[in-house]
Amino acid sequence: MTRIARNHFPYYYMITPNSLFFNYQKSVKVVKILKDNFPNEVFALKENSINIQSKTNSRLCKGSNNGISDRAHYHNSKPPRICLKQKFLKDPDCYYTMSYISTPKKWIKVTGTLAIIDLMCHETAHHRTTGHRKGFKIKYSRFFKFMINKLISGEYYQ
Ligand SMILES: [Zn+2]
Numbered sequence: 001m002t003r004i005a006r007n008h009f010p011y012y013y014m015i016t017p018n019s020l021f022f023n024y025q026k027s028v029k030v031v032k033i034l035k036d037n038f039p040n041e042v043f044a045l046k047e048n049s050i051n052i053q054s055k056t057n058s059r060l061c062k063g064s065n066n067g068i069s070d071r072a073h074y075h076n077s078k079p080p081r082i083c084l085k086q087k088f089l090k091d092p093d094c095y096y097t098m099s100y101i102s103t104p105k106k107w108i109k110v111t112g113t114l115a116i117i118d119l120m121c122h123e124t125a126h127h128r129t130t131g132h133r134k135g136f137k138i139k140y141s142r143f144f145k146f147m148i149n150k151l152i153s154g155e156y157y158q
């Protein structure tokens with residue numbers, strides 16, 4: 001079983017539902033479900049594997065990564081790690097990955113749980129896969145479809 005860090009946030013993150021802390025937990029949950037179902041394609045999920053970017057924990061954001069974005073990035077150096085921006089966790093939104101990596105490009109925005117699922121499937125799919133070419137598309141699509149089915153069936157909420 002994978003252990004998730006519980007205590008590395010200031011207590012005030014836990015005050016309200018839909019707060020940064022809750023969205024962080026949702027983000028970890030997505031990666032955990034992916035890890036349970038695609039064990040060989042997902043990095044080992046440990047304490048600090050999903051990192052909330054901040055000045056105080058900048059040591060967790062070292063090594064090469066797949067580019068700095070507005071919301072998140074994946075570190076392909078060891079240990080593998082996803083860094084999430086606080087801005088995203090406070091109010092999750094992103095562009096649906098398939099909409100902008102396919103041609104013709106569209107920029108379809110998604111928010112809330114769907115944004116968390118999309119972003120986490122995207123960053124997790126970068127494990128051993130850089131860029132947004134065919135290999136990435138196949139892996140990301142498999143993860144995303146799997147998660148959407150979990151959502152539709154209601155299993156995601158169990
Ligand atoms: Zn980082």
Ligand SMILES: [Zn+2]
Binds near residue numbers: 066122126131
């Ligand atoms: Zn990417």
